[in-house]
Structures are given as structure tokens and as C-alpha cells.
Amino acid sequence: MIHSIRSKNKLILYGAVYVFCVFSPYATADSGRNPAWVSALKPRGTQGREMVLADNEKTRYKILLPAKPTSVETKAAGDLAQWLQQMTAATFEIVNEPAHPSKFISLGNTEALAKSDPESLQKKMKLGRDGYVIDQQGENLFVWGGTPRGVMNGVYSLLEEDLDCRWYHRGAASIPKVSKLIFTPVIRSYAPRLEIRDPYYWDACDNDWALRNKTQRIPVEYGGDGGYPPGYDVHTYNKLVPREKYFQSHPEYFGMLRGKRSPVQLCLSNPDVLAISIQQVREVLRKYPHVDRIDVSPNDGRGYCECDACRAYNQKHGNTQSASLLRFVNRIAEAIETEFPNVKVTTLAYLDTIQPPRNLKPRKNVIIRICTDSHAWGHCLEPITATQKFQSLMKAWAKTGAKMYVWDYTINFRHYALPMPNMYVVGQNIRWLTAHNAKGILQQGDYQGPGAARAPLRCWVWARQLWNPKLDTKLLIHDFTYGYFGPAAEPMQAYYDLLWDMWIRNRDTTMKNVGGQKPDAPFFTPEFAAQATELFKKAEQSTEDPVILKRVRLEKFALLYLKLSRGSGFVQGDDYGKMLDEFGRIAKENNITMLWEAKRGDQVQEKITYWRNLEKSKNARLAVIPIGPECTFSPDPRNEGVAKKWFSVDCSDLEWSKIKCGLDGGWNQQGFKELTGVGWYRIRFAVPESLKQYKHVSLLVGAADEDAVLWLNGQKVFEHTCKSTGLAPMEIWNTPFIFPLGTNLRIGGENVLAVRIFNREAMGGLWKPLYLVGSSVDLTAEALLETIESK
Secondary structure, X not given: OOOOOOOOOEEEEEOOEEEEEOOOOOOOOEOOOOOXXXXXXXXXXXXXXXXXXXXXXXXXXXXXEOOOOOHHHHHHHHHHHHHHHHHHOOOOOEEEOOOOOOOEEEEOOOHHHHHHOOOHHHHHOOOOOOOEEEEEEOOEEEEEEOOOOHHHHHHHHHHXXXXXXXXXXXXXXXXXXXXXXXXXXXXXXEOOOOOEEEEEOHHHOOHHHHHHHOOOXXXXXXXXXXXXXXXXXXXXXXXXXXXXXXXXXXXHHEEEEOOEEEEEEEOXXXXXXXXXXXXXXXXXXXXXXXXXXXXXXXXXXXXXXXXXXXXXXXXXXXOOOHHHHHHHHHHHHHHHOOOOOOOEEEEEEOHHHOOOOOOOOOOOOEEEEEEOHHHHOOOOOOOHHHOOHHHHXXXXXXXXXXXXXXXXXXXXXXXXXXXXXOHHHHXXXXXXXXXXXXXXXXXXXXXXXXXXXXXXXXXXXXXXXXHOOOOOHHHHHHHHHHHHOHHHHHHHHHHHHHHHHHHHHHOOOOOOOOOOOOOOOOOOOHHHHHHHHHHHHHHHHOOOOHHHHHHHHHHHHHHHHHHHHHOOOOOOOOOHHHHHHHHHHHHHHOOOOOOOOOOOOOHHHHHHHHHHHHHHHHHOOEEEEEEOOEEEEEEOOOOOOOOOOOOOOOOOOOOOEEEEOOOOOHHXXXXXXXXXXXXXXXXXXXXXXXXXXXXXXXXEEOOEEOEEEEEEOOEEEEEEOHHHHOOOHHHHOOOOEEEEOHHHOOOOOEEEEEEEEEEOOOOOEEOOOEEEEXXXXXXXXXXXXXXXXXX
């Protein structure tokens, strides 16, 4: 950071009334900030001379640009003129040199700047690509900065820090309206430590919001970095050497797992894999010449190559998978360096590549993206400083001389909408990471769509702290709340304080060693939910403004998610049916469909259906009969079981192995550790006559890994496969399913269930229990399982 030169700001906005100004087709009007609003962004530096920028809708100032401005300078001038006009109703004309107005705001590398500050170009070298300077000479103001984005950041720092403008959320702006704009600029220079500042939430993935809040994801012509080519930002092995193209003809290109080639990851010791990857990287970079990064990293998950060459190299360099990965990445980086000198090759320190290798260093055009999975996945409500593993790993990578970006996990990926009291934690983590050599931070959140708990607040606060880690979290929350919620600010601030106090009370007890909290976490008490309910009631009663009410309801979405997840009766007096209806209305109003990561579709409606079924199951007449666990089992390496009718009642399974279904670990824990491919289960079970009284008789399967086809008494009755469900292998293996057994079920007699499982990798089989279920109403698998497990 370049330290400020002067101190204390003075700002006078005569006749000021805060209003919400609109410059987007999807933005709406606002009634203004709460009178108790206080800026958390007062600039630090030397106080300049008082300036009258506009009075009575007129101005003597013009915005001065170089004779041949860059696209960034032109955009900065247009934005500054736009917002100043919204503040004052005065028109700020933009002129180019050699024009020489008597009063001006100079933007960028003007001749006027060179004359007023002959050392400006030398200073610029210290600002990087993002730093800026705000200076004053006489009655004129100068804003300039590093190439290419510095002047843009300077303009928005002036507007935000000196003039109290805000862009809290995408599609809208909170701008003070004044009849006379008198202010005293703070003379300063600033360069952020982080070159990558990315709150990776849907709310922040908006070009205009990112530009104004000084984060990533803005066009190159407006000062953005080149970024990645499409599809080459993370987990790229299958892009470089596609399994669909190469696995059948060249299985040796892929990793050896348990003695045979598998298309999960690449074999990094194979020279052809390196040659194909280099050529693919070159072709992609030629197709997208504006990019400045490309990623070379394993597909998500594990399954790394175990061939002799890869294993030996990894063992030689510290017994870590990062050794063969870094060698591979370094070779690609070396091969493209001459043709693409401005491109950096990034890779992941993640899962089994998190430990740095010994006696290997990343090349100068390689960036290590170190992920916080070793901390955040088991300690999501504790700062990095609370545990040692990630700290040690980051320090070890620093010793290799690596340039490091950090991929941090800041959300509950199974419950996007669940309140997550981690504002203090993330603020502390930003400070620690920037102090320990991080040059960029990505904060992964609900990048797939809107609806995460407190997402607008999170994005704005964390954008501020990624720019300046010294900013205080609680002051930033207050700035946001009183600026964003206007007349509803006090109860909303009380709700945020409630979450903050929850963390303070529980951080040393129930919030320790939490790897992604669930709705039934002990700190989500009925008392908390009841208090929060009353605060939202007050917030909604405090205003009739439709924009503010929509914002309040969006925040309430998280509380409703918690209460609905906990079931009826969690908060006394709640009407469960009305809450379900309100949850659906808020989702529709805000286009919310995603509630967890990966699987797409309308997850909100899926969840509402689940909750309705769960409530029905609590009142339903149920009979639940476990099936198994004893069964017979046979591998099917030639995939001949269907042709040989292993599903028939008369099939002889006397020579099959005896194992158990519903056992965690599947067949891998029962003598078939090396088995990937097809395996068959046969289970005999009796059905009591009492099931005849139930309207619905079904088979409930807790989970099958992965594709399952089922036969009952020799007849095919159901298929739960990736093809039939649309689920990916990483989803289907842990997804329960239920289906009616129909007339083929022999009530009062013995039945034979045959199950064919196809498993692609790792654990396989029927690894969760099976149940025969009689019920008075039709129920979903998830609702039934939760009811069974709760009893």
C-alpha cells in the first residue's frame, strides 16, 4: 500500500437529501438512507482546499481528458459526469486537450497533470495496475493512476469515499442529492495489495457493480484483467485431454487406479499427454488473445495416477501429488512463454495437491491457487488463525517462491440460504491472507444464482475489505444496513447484531470444528428464530416502500429457510403452510432457484415439495420394514448378468459371496475393494399381510453408488441411473429414491429383489439401508428418510 500524504476529510452537502438513483433497466427507486447512516469509508490523507463543484444546478468545472484518451479514461470521465449530475443536477462537460478550461477535474495522463506534477509518471510505477492518486492544484482536481484501471478506481474512490456515493447492490445506486456541492478533497495515493479481488457470488458477478466496487469481472476495455478463456478457469484436465476423445483409443493417457487405467485424471508422466496439453493451451490462447491467465489443474475430486512413474516422482519430491502436477504445469508454462509472454498459468493447491513439493519451484509465469479446503471444510466458523494446517501450508508454499492466489470457501454449499454467522471470520481471514503473501483472493459463494443468506451485504462488505483489509467489519455492516434498508435499517441492524452475537457466544463451543453447519445446528435455537421473526416483522412494518420491502423479504428468505428446515413447531405461533407460501413468493419475486451447489433446476420448488411431504409424513400412517442387510453378491466383470438372467427368481446364487447391503463403504469394505464396474445384489425378504391396509407400498433405497437397475420377482421394476435421472455421478451416488412395487409384490410370501449396480470409481454398491414402506399418503424419498431417521 502507498501511504496517504495528508489527513482528515471535510464534506458539506448543502440541502442534502439522500435518494436512490437508477441507471439500469432492472433497478428500482428507493426512499433514501436512514438518518442514522454513517460512512465507514472516510478517506485518510491530507486535507486539501475547499471546492465548490456545483451550485444551483450549475457548475464551472469541466472534466478534462488527454487528447487521445484510453477507453478506461473515457469511461471514467463518462461515469464521473453521470454521477455528479445526479448529485447536483448540473451538467459536467467532458473536454479533451488541448482545451484548457479555467476549472477542471483532470482524469488520467493529461498534459495538465504533467505540468502540475512532473514526477507523475515516476509515481505511477509504484501504483501497479489498480492504484490511484487524488491530488489538488489550486482549484483544480487531478485523478490518475496505474495502467490500466487506476484512474477508474480513483474516480470511484472519490465518489465513494469523499462524496458518499454507494453502489450496494447490482442494478442500483445510492447517491446524495444536493443543491450545493462543497467538499474538501483528501489528497492521497493508494495501491491495493491484492490484484485479484473476487467475491464470487451471483450478486457480484455483474460488470457495473464490479466496476464501481473495484472487484474483478469487468470488461478489458474498462480496465479489467484478461481473465481466463471460457471453460479454462479451473479443473481443466478433461478440457486439455478429453476422456470422450482419447480414453478408448489411448487409456495410457489417463491415471492408473488400483491397477487399471481410469478416465478420472491424467497420467502426468506420459509425454503424449504433455504434448497434447501444450498444443491445446496454445490453440485456446490463440483463439482468445485478450486473456492473461489459463488454468491447468486436475478434475475436481481425487483419483490421481498411481502408475510407477508418477508415484516415484511424487515420492522423490516429498510424497505429494503436487510434485507431478507442478512439473507438468511448469513444462506447459515454459512451452508457451515466448509466444504468450503476458499469460500466467495457474494451478490448484487443493485436496491431495495442497502440500508443496520438495526441491521444486513454480516458474515465474506460474501462479499457485491455494485453496482453503484444509481449514474451511472443517472449521467454517473459525478464522484461519484458529487452526495450524492451512497456515503451515501457505507458509510452506511461500518458501517455494510461489506467487499465490487464494481460493476461499465462504458459504455453506449444501444450504446457500441458511444464515451463516461468519462475517467476522472472513474479515479476519482477508487480513491474515494479505499479510502472508496472498496476491489475490477469490471467495466462492452462490455463484450460480441469487438467494444466498445476506449475499448483498457479504459482497459489498468483502469487496471493501479486499480493497482495503484494514476496514472494520462492523462499521461496514452499519454503513450497508443504514444505507440499503433506509427506514427499515434499525430492525435489520438488530438482526445482523443477533447473528454477530450468536457467533460471539458460540465461537469457543458449538461453532468449533464445524464443517458446514446444518439447520439443526445447536446455535440455531428457537429463541434466536423467534427474536429474528419479530425483527423482520418490525422491518416490514417500518416502511411501505416496495423496494425496501423487497430487500427485507429477500433477507427474510434465509430465516424462513431455517424455520422450514426445522419443521412445524420450531417457533411457537408460526403457521407452517403460510411460511411455505411466503418462501415460494419471495423466491419467485427474486428469481431464486438455487439452494445448493451443483445440481440445477428449480431447487426451491423441489425443497417446498420436500417440506410439504415431510409434514405429511409426520401425520401419515406408516409401516417401515428394513430389507436385508443379509444378501448375496457377485461381481459382473464381463457385464453378462442381464443376458444370464441373474435377476430371475430361479437364478442360482449359492456360489455368490455373502455380504450386507446398507453398510457404509458399500462392497469396497466387504472384500471387493478393487471393484469398479458392475456388481449384482440378490436379497430375499418376506412381506407381512398387514401391508395390504396401506394405500401406497413402496421400496425406499437410501442410496446406491452409482447406477442402479432393480428387478422384483424376475420383473424389472425401476431404474435409477445417471441417464434416467439426469444426475451426474457426483450427485447420484448419495441420492435416495423410492418407487411403488405394484402388483408384482408378493404380500404374505417371499420376494426376491435383484439389483444391478454400475460404479465408475471408488466406493460402490448399496451403501445405505433399504426399506419396505407402507403409507397412507404418497411421500418423497427424502421426506421418508428424514422421518425414519428421526424416529
